[in-house]
Amino acid sequence: MRRGFLRAGAVVSLWSLPGTAHAHLVTTGLGPVYDGISHLFLTFEDLLPVIAMALLAGLNGPPAARRVLFALPLAWLAAGVAGHWSGMAMLPAGFTALSLLALGILTAADRRLAPSLVAAVAVLLGLVHGWLNGAGIAAAGRETSGLVGIAGAIFLLVSLIAALVVSLRRPWNRIAVRVAGSWIAAIGLLQLGWTLSGRG
Amino acid sequence: MKPVAERHALAVLFAGLGLMMASPAWAHAQKGQAAGFLTGLLHPVSGLDHVLAMVAVGLWGAQLGAPAIWMLPVTFPMVMAFGGFLGLIGVRLPGVEIGIAASAILLGAMVAREARPPVWLAATLVACFAVFHGHAHGSELPAGQSGLLYSVGFVIATGCLHAAGITVGLIHRWNWGRIALRIAGLAVSGAGIFFMWRALT
Numbered sequence: 150m151r152r153g154f155l156r157a158g159a160v161v162s163l164w165s166l167p168g169t170a171h172a173h174l175v176t177t178g179l180g181p182v183y184d185g186i187s188h189l190f191l192t193f194e195d196l197l198p199v200i201a202m203a204l205l206a207g208l209n210g211p212p213a214a215r216r217v218l219f220a221l222p223l224a225w226l227a228a229g230v231a232g233h234w235s236g237m238a239m240l241p242a243g244f245t246a247l248s249l250l251a252l253g254i255l256t257a258a259d260r261r262l263a264p265s266l267v268a269a270v271a272v273l274l275g276l277v278h279g280w281l282n283g284a285g286i287a288a289a290g291r292e293t294s295g296l297v298g299i300a301g302a303i304f305l306l307v308s309l310i311a312a313l314v315v316s317l318r319r320p321w322n323r324i325a326v327r328v329a330g331s332w333i334a335a336i337g338l339l340q341l342g343w344t345l346s347g348r349g
Numbered sequence: 350m351k352p353v354a355e356r357h358a359l360a361v362l363f364a365g366l367g368l369m370m371a372s373p374a375w376a377h378a379q380k381g382q383a384a385g386f387l388t389g390l391l392h393p394v395s396g397l398d399h400v401l402a403m404v405a406v407g408l409w410g411a412q413l414g415a416p417a418i419w420m421l422p423v424t425f426p427m428v429m430a431f432g433g434f435l436g437l438i439g440v441r442l443p444g445v446e447i448g449i450a451a452s453a454i455l456l457g458a459m460v461a462r463e464a465r466p467p468v469w470l471a472a473t474l475v476a477c478f479a480v481f482h483g484h485a486h487g488s489e490l491p492a493g494q495s496g497l498l499y500s501v502g503f504v505i506a507t508g509c510l511h512a513a514g515i516t517v518g519l520i521h522r523w524n525w526g527r528i529a530l531r532i533a534g535l536a537v538s539g540a541g542i543f544f545m546w547r548a549l550t
Contacts, residue, residue, distance in 0.1 A: 193497050257423055324419045331423040332508055335430035336500045342437030343496030 181291060185298020188282075189306070194245045194340075195278055195299075201252035201333045202271055203307045204326050207314025208259055209267050214311040216268035221307055222300040224275025225282070229296035232283025245281070246344055248274055249337025256330025259323070385494035389502025392486060393510060398449050398544050399486055403507055405456035405537045406475055407514015408530055412460060412521050417468050421475050422511040426504050428476040432483025433500075446548035448481030453541025460534025463527070 189195055199221070206217035252274070255262070279296070286295050314326055393399050403425075410421040435442060442448075456478065458464075459471075466474075486503070517533075520526025 193501060197501075254427075257427070321419075328419065328423055328508070331427050332504045335426040335504045336497070338427070338430040339433050339437070339500035339503070340497050342434040343500070346437040346439070 181293075181295040182298040182301075184291065185295035185300075186302045187298075188295065189299050189302040195282065197333055197336065198245065198248045198252055198274055198278065199303055199306055200310060201249065201256055201330065202274055203310035204314055204330060204333075205252055205256045205262075206267055206271070206307065207311040207317075208256065208323070208326060209262050209264065211315055213262070213264040213267040214307075214315055216264055217271040218304065218307050218311065220268045221271040221275045222303040224272040225279035225303055226275075226296055226300040228276040228279030229283035229286070229299065230293060232280035232285075233287045233293050233296070235284065236287040237284055245278060246337050246340035248277060249340060250334055251337075253330050253332070253334025253337050257327050257334055259327050259330075385496065385498035386502040388494055389499035389504075390506045392499075392503055393506040396486070397540065398453060399482060399507075400510060401537045401540050402449065402452045402456055402478065402482060403510035404514035404517070405453065405460055405534070407511040407516075408460045408518040408533060409456060409464075409471070409475075409514075410511075411515045411518020412463055412530060413465060413468070413471060417471055418515060420468060420472055422508065422515070424472045424476050425479045425511065426507055428479035429483035429507065430500075430504070432480035433486070433503075434483075435480070436484040442481065442484045445481050445485045447545065448478065449485060450541050450544035450548050452478035452481060453544055454538050455541075457534045457537030457539070457541055461531050461538060462534070463531060 189199070202217060202221060203214075206214040252270070255270070279299075282299060283293075283296060286293065317323055317326070393403065406421050406425055410418040413421075432442070455474070459474075518530060521530055
């Protein structure tokens with residue numbers, strides 16, 4: 150009987166321990182960061198170029214992958230802040246199709262590039278997409294901290310994909326990455342067509 | 350009173366039926382996004398002409414071996430997208446349906462004959478046909494759907510058809526498999542003749 154009371158007391162004590170859930174993150178202020186994270190994974194215009202960049206970085210070996218790992222999110226974040234501050238998109242949104250096309254072709258071709266050149270491509274990609282993201286966030290009246298979420302998600306995605314590609318040793322694994330690059334280039338070309346035709 | 354096992358079986362059956370009847374939630378999906386992807390994914394597999402040509406590319410690649418086994422599937426989506434691009438910007442391509450039918454006839458014939466041209470020639474042939482397929486199918490987006498997501502689905506489905514062809518084509522290593530592939534090539538060619546007849550009448 151006494152043991153039963155003790156158990157019931159323990160359960161009630163445990164129930165009283167949990168803190169507030171902050172389910173919608175309004176009180177923590179982290180909502181926009183999570184918005185940024187989910188933005189990347191739900192926006193194919195941004196997600197696909199990041200995947201393509203990570204594949205290209207991985208194909209070019211660890212030195213290139215290490216540079217891209219930091220260059221891409223930092224450039225994205227810096228350009229995002231600048232774009233948010235300026236509030237102007239400057240480039241049409243369809244311009245992102247060109248980055249898909251270029252990165253897809255580079256990945257499919259699998260030509261060995263200098264690490265600094267791969268990093269420069271990553272910086273360019275980050276500047277264009279980051280600026281557009283920043284301007285978009287400003288236009289929507291959201292907080293800049295969303296860019297932190299986007300940059301963090303990019304860092305994570307690049308680290309996982311590039312590390313996976315670097316670790317591939319069998320020749321057909323590398324071919325699979327090149328095929329993925331050709332698919333990305335094809336999607337970029339079609340996206341360019343949709344943009345120019347004013348549809349989609 | 351029914352036995353416990355029977356009641357459990359009935360409960361599982363009804364639960365399964367209930368799950369099958371559930372419709373997609375589309376929770377928070379942006380308007381037209383998911384639909385665009387699904388339309389693009391289903392489009393290539395909804396037309397037999399497209400399916401047969403894609404699978405034939407894979408079969409032929411498997412017969413030719415490296416480097417064609419991967420060069421053809423890399424070439425096809427990119428050139429197909431170029432065909433789609435031409436269609437989207439309004440460039441007219443005469444005889445698209447005839448080109449698609451011819452692709453099934455010729456690619457099937459290549460598989461049936463186990464033809465071994467130089468890789469550049471095989472890639473060029475495949476690329477020429479890819480333009481027709483892209484032009485005909487790459488731009489058929491229903492209004493209100495996402496063009497990008499349609500393209501993603503379309504390219505993935507086409508790539509998967511190539512992969513299916515390559516996987517089936519791996520039976521080429523056995524004698525019976527070689528014969529089976531040649532018969533499959535004949536069948537693709539035969540279907541291509543039917544498509545050609547339909548395109549011309």
